[in-house]
Amino acid sequence: MIKYIFSIILCAGLFTTTYGQEIANAQIEDKVKTETFTVYGNCGMCKKTIEKSLKNAIGVSEASWDKESGEMKVTFEAKSISLDEIKQMIADVGYDSETHRAKEEVYNMLPACCQYQRPE
Ligand SMILES: [Cu+2]
The missing domain is CATH 1.20.5 (Single alpha-helices involved in coiled-coils or other helix-helix interfaces)
Structure with missing residues (x-):
């Protein structure tokens, strides 16, 4: 029993x-997420810079930016990286999003053709 x-x-x-x-x-x-948000930019060169900023980011498996719409699409593992960190990495190479603003001096170093209209 x-x-x-x-x-x-x-x-x-x-x-x-x-x-x-x-x-x-x-x-x-x-926790593998795909998020879409706006990143301000102008041209194909911006596209390269923006996408390259996440190339070595741990946890990011896909990143693409559309120059017509300014739409950034990122696929990432939430346990390795946050959306906040992703947006910061993009801001660090000179590109603004709605929530993360690039430093003035970094923006000023972008090639003239890439100096997009910054949001207020
Ligand atoms: Cu550009």
């Missing part, structure tokens, strides 16, 4: 662990 009860407990324990693991895995997958 004791053996019987023990095996039931063991089974329940095993089930809970497997189930818990599955939930954990699903949560990790959930």
